[in-house]
Amino acid sequence: MSKITVDCTGETCPIPLVETRKALRKAKEGDIVEVIGTHPPSRKEIPMAVKALGLELIDIQEKDGVWKIRIRR
């Protein structure tokens, strides 16, 4: 089990969503994908994608406009 970090700081639509999906495709079952970004709609939409993909959203943290979303494959 490993952790993959995707840094999408400063990126806009649709990059955070697409990079999250790319990382999830590469991850193995049980791996944790951690996405960091600043694009506000992506903070809401990445959890939507996680739900649509039937994966587990571990948590979302946010500090000073930077959010971190953790997903288990």
Place this chain on the structure above:
Amino acid sequence: MANKATIVVHSGDMDKVFSAFIIANGALAMGMEVSLFFTFWGLQRLKKGGLEKGPLSKMNLLGLGKWLVKRKMKKAGVASLEKLLQDFKELGGKILACDMTMAIMGIKREDLRVDLISDYCAVGTYINEAKESSVTLFI
């Protein structure tokens, strides 16, 4: 209804091709299957070196409008069409080229980026895929 999006890319305008790829990549990211059917002016964008050649759909102003919008997009960190296209392929998106457009416009396979194209087809293939898609768009 299958978890699939089928999009006709009829326009070759830069902004509309952006919309098509952004929607397509969003759908792929949400776990959907996506087919893009390139036809008429849209197919011009699949010619070698043609991807970025489309004018702006409004206020192109002989290319000045397009240049201004591209500059704004770069500043806002918007991905290039080439990056969107590569992501689309990496996430398993399918590109189909309209065979009739090729005949009308005198486009040969060797004029196109054949490595990207899954198939050369007609309306039957589009309908066959669209009827089992939950999202269909004509751009």
